[in-house]
Amino acid sequence: MNTPKLLFYLILFAMAGCAESKEKEDEVIYSYVEEPHSYAKPNNAFVNHLNLEIAVDFKNEIITGKAIYDIVNNNSTQIILDSKNLDIESVMADGKETEFSLGANDKILGQPLTITIKNDTKKIEILYKTTKDSEALQWLRPTQTADKTKPFLFTQGQAILTRTWIPIQDSPQIRLTYEATVQVPKGLMAVMSAENPKEKTENGLYHFRMKQAIPAYLIALAVGDLNYKAISERTGVYAEKSMLNKAFDEFSDMEKMVSAAENLYGDYVWEQFDVIVLPPSFPFGGMENPRLTFATPTVIAGDKSLTSLIAHELAHSWSGNLVTNSTWNDFWINEGFTVYFEMRIMEALYGKERADMLALISRQDLDDELEYLKDTPNATKLKLNLKGKNPDDGMNSIAYDKGYLFLRTLEETVGRDQFDAFLQEYFKKHAFSTMTTEKFVTYLNTNLLEKNKITFNTDEWINQPGVPENQAVVTSDRFKNVEHILQEFIEDNKFDKELTKEWTPQEWVHFIRNFPTTMTVEQMKTLDDMLNLTNSSNSYIQMVWYEQAINHDYHGRNVDAKIEEFLTSVGRRWYVETIFKAFKRNDRLDDALKIYEKSRSNYHSVTANTIDHLLGYESDSDVLEPL
Structure with a gap:
């Protein structure tokens, strides 16, 4: 074949190839995964x-x-x-x-x-x-x-x-x-x-x-x-008039939090980070709605001690809002990453000791959840199968705290610098997309573990019940001191109030949550008379103290009335469920139902549905009947 003809056919072949390539570009193939909680067929x-x-x-x-x-x-x-x-x-x-x-x-x-x-x-x-x-x-x-x-x-x-x-x-x-x-x-x-x-x-x-x-x-x-008050050019708070200045003071570190988060894992891409303080019936601590986090007033303690919640919702701007779980079976992809990121923000702003106290409380929450789910071990896997179930069933400490522990263990295995670089690239590469557990595991293996010749039991962490033995161990000298003071009180009835003057709410929570089963009513009364725990103004301390009052059959200082007041005025599901679980666990279901009959109308459906199931409340009837 002569050269002119050869060139002619080569050009025709190239043009045909370009046309075929263009057709393939125009035929967009969508690959949404099977979704058990939506009727949509997005591939169509x-x-x-x-x-x-x-x-x-x-x-x-x-x-x-x-x-x-x-x-x-x-x-x-x-x-x-x-x-x-x-x-x-x-x-x-x-x-x-x-x-x-x-x-x-x-x-x-x-x-x-x-x-x-x-x-x-x-x-x-x-x-x-x-x-x-x-x-x-x-x-x-x-x-x-x-x-x-x-x-x-x-x-x-x-x-x-x-x-x-x-x-x-x-x-x-x-x-x-x-x-x-x-x-x-x-x-x-x-x-x-x-x-x-x-x-x-x-x-x-x-x-x-x-x-x-x-x-x-x-x-x-x-x-x-509502009214608005700016904290910085890109942060501020919405609240009713009587709450506005309280919210502004409590959340005044928001700009610092955004800057700390950006230093860790890249630019904040949503332009504005505001928080709205909702009425107390809001069912969650916070909800990470982009540009405007919804928050419960229970985090306003007057001393910024509960603002790790704001760090958590901010972290969702990367893990959850930017890179989103593909289905609710992959919920840990949202929450495990966010708890990890929250702890890193808190460490950057307030120091390692405070972050480790929060991490230890997270570990205790996980132990409580593992005990609660001991008869349903499959519910303790990170990757869930919620087909036919309400996805709310998977929104518990497993996704949050086991997910966090998995990532912290990874960090300690590969080293913080390498893990940070991996997460920065992960958020950048997958921005505005969704992530399945399987896709994440592939990405993890390719871009972190195999790259650094590291062997890690990823499958055991994700697809097996419970917590593997190779888990990060968090310690806190301040918590050890709390435990020493509690032990001394249990053994000798000695309690030096002066030693607790500098305690954070996290230390008080650790102190109260670790009351032994042998704690007597007299000891409960001694602490209450000395510390006025029944009338604490900190909602977190109130929750754990009221739980222990029920556990130890303590009725002093009008605590029963305060528990009822708390349950009828606060709708945060975690708090409400914790206290109603204590009633049920201690064979006081009748007391729980009487209070619930008064409080249910104040709860959002998310909270009400959870407590309906817990207490056996027949929501379609006017009569309360245990299941």
């Missing part, structure tokens, strides 16, 4: 942007409006969203009314909302309203707020409750951007996990934008008589 079609236009109606306790979605359609004729306890009025596809259906209702998952589309549909629109059974929403009367003058509303989406106030593809692996227009009553402020206002508008109309893609569980809304 998924939402990548939401425009929400809603009105908040306090009188009828509903949200009404429409949700407009930009979708990515992989040549499908239907798209499936999750819906639970919503009233779906109509659906449009590309501006024309289309057919939709709601499938069979599942108590946990709700219903699949199947919408007919064309294979080139790019936008759908849903008119809907919430109902009295929308579990994400808690509507609060003025008397249930701090200022007691105006009503309040907040949402809680994690794990799968966003579908109860927005029809959505409610899977953590499906990320979307969003904007919202929210109408609320005049005199109230609306804030979201988005770009937020700093002052109330005259007409109660607010506009929001979240330009970074997030999973649906991080879409959040709060409405109340």
